[in-house]
Amino acid sequence: xxxxxxxxxxxxxxxxxxxxxxxxxxxxxxxxxxxxxxxxxxxxxxxxxxxxxxxxxxxxxxxxxxxxxxxxxxxxxxxxxxxxxxxxxxxxxxxxxxxxxxxxxxxxxxxxxx
Amino acid sequence: xxxxxxxxxxxxxxxxxxxxxxxxxxxxxxxxxxxxxxxxxxxxxxxxxxxxxxxxxxxxxxxxxxxxxxxxxxxxxxxxxxxxxxxxxxxxxxxxxxxxxxxxxxxxxxxxxxxx
Numbered sequence: 001x002x003x004x005x006x007x008x009x010x011x012x013x014x015x016x017x018x019x020x021x022x023x024x025x026x027x028x029x030x031x032x033x034x035x036x037x038x039x040x041x042x043x044x045x046x047x048x049x050x051x052x053x054x055x056x057x058x059x060x061x062x063x064x065x066x067x068x069x070x071x072x073x074x075x076x077x078x079x080x081x082x083x084x085x086x087x088x089x090x091x092x093x094x095x096x097x098x099x100x101x102x103x104x105x106x107x108x109x110x111x112x113x114x
Numbered sequence: 115x116x117x118x119x120x121x122x123x124x125x126x127x128x129x130x131x132x133x134x135x136x137x138x139x140x141x142x143x144x145x146x147x148x149x150x151x152x153x154x155x156x157x158x159x160x161x162x163x164x165x166x167x168x169x170x171x172x173x174x175x176x177x178x179x180x181x182x183x184x185x186x187x188x189x190x191x192x193x194x195x196x197x198x199x200x201x202x203x204x205x206x207x208x209x210x211x212x213x214x215x216x217x218x219x220x221x222x223x224x225x226x227x228x229x230x
Contacts, residue, residue: 034218043118043205043223044157090157100217101147101170104157 002027004093004105012111013081021076021108023091030096033074035065038088050074081112116140118222120206126228127196135191135225137206146189147207147219148181157205163189196229
């Protein structure tokens with residue numbers, strides 16, 4: 001079975017400071033990892049994904065994520081947070097073989113203070 | 115940029131009534147999905163659909179749920195007899211491919227279902 005843990009329900013950061021939203025995963029075999037963002041009253045928007053290759057993945061809106069196989073983590077990062085980044089962030093994982101259905105985490109609410 | 119569109123955005127229904135949620139996936143996509151998100155909880159997979167049949171479904175997707183692709187563009191989720199616990203945001207999604215190369219799934223903006 002595959003699973004995702006987002007250990008923080010909420011992350012608070014001041015505008016201009018770096019942000020990190022944590023994600024760890026469990027999957028059989030190699031993982032495909034995804035980050036999505038959900039703004040209030042909107043659907044999930046794809047941010048970035050890791051399939052293979054460089055462990056540092058760059059995505060939309062200046063976000064990036066680092067795949068760490070030994071720690072089974074895929075933390076989302078941004079060097080300088082904006083108030084407009086405030087949203088709900090979901091990490092998802094699926095195994096590279098078998099079911100292609102990703103499993104989502106519970107989501108982390110990011111609040112960026114002016 | 116192509117989008118997944120869903121209707122209605124919000125529906126209130128009485129317990130026991132049938133509900134149909136509609137979706138128009140991205141036009142060249144072949145795989146379609148329904149997920150749901152109960153308020154404050156994680157996004158849960160319901161069902162995937164490919165080549166006019168269900169390819170995978172979760173334990174949540176029991177006999178009261180059904181999906182259909184009635185024409186070349188729409189993809190619907192029917193809940194036969196709604197229960198209070200069906201109140202959730204229902205997301206339709208689509209992807210160009212299924213199994214290969216870490217397909218990206220694109221989501222619609224959701225249909226918020228309230229059962230009273």
